[in-house]
Amino acid sequence: MKSFRKELWFETDKRRDFINITPDVEDCLKESGIKEGLLLCNPMHITSSIFINDDESGLHKDFELWLEKLAPEKPYSQYNHNGYEDNADAHLKRTVMGREVVVAVTGGKLDFGRWEQIFYGEFDGKRKKRVLVKIIGE
Ligand code: ZN
Numbered sequence: 001m002k003s004f005r006k007e008l009w010f011e012t013d014k015r016r017d018f019i020n021i022t023p024d025v026e027d028c029l030k031e032s033g034i035k036e037g038l039l040l041c042n043p044m045h046i047t048s049s050i051f052i053n054d055d056e057s058g059l060h061k062d063f064e065l066w067l068e069k070l071a072p073e074k075p076y077s078q079y080n081h082n083g084y085e086d087n088a089d090a091h092l093k094r095t096v097m098g099r100e101v102v103v104a105v106t107g108g109k110l111d112f113g114r115w116e117q118i119f120y121g122e123f124d125g126k127r128k129k130r131v132l133v134k135i136i137g138e
Helices: 022-032 057-070 088-097
Strands: 002-010 017-020 037-043 048-053 101-106 117-122 129-137
Touching: 002 022, 022 037, 022 117, 022 129, 037 048, 048 088, 048 101, 057 088, 088 117
Parallel strands: none
Antiparallel strands: 002 129, 017 117, 037 101, 037 129, 048 117
8 A cells, every 4th residue: 555645835815715725636646646545635733624615706705704604703802712812713614614625536536526626724824834635545
């Protein structure tokens, strides 16, 4: 069995953003040479998410509005976590959107459904953050 590990770095200009990282993940898969197996992708931070969904701008605005209703960024004082930090909302948003994705690798490709794409969801950005890609198989 082969094993491949790589870290990808992302830095958003905004506090919150969604980035389609599917091409970066596909590059990792190519580099790994693995044709059959499983690919795991997760942020190495607790205020960002990796999730799979549609690359459609309306949906991304819907996610932003929905997450702001669930866990509004402000007022910062509404959260127990905020004191030295102001990112309680980002921890909550990340939990809703999930930590990681696992994708089947078949014939050297990500074995996706028609509209599936991998996204990096940033909820406390403006700094460099790492995403882990781990692939096992043969
Ligand atoms: Zn925090």
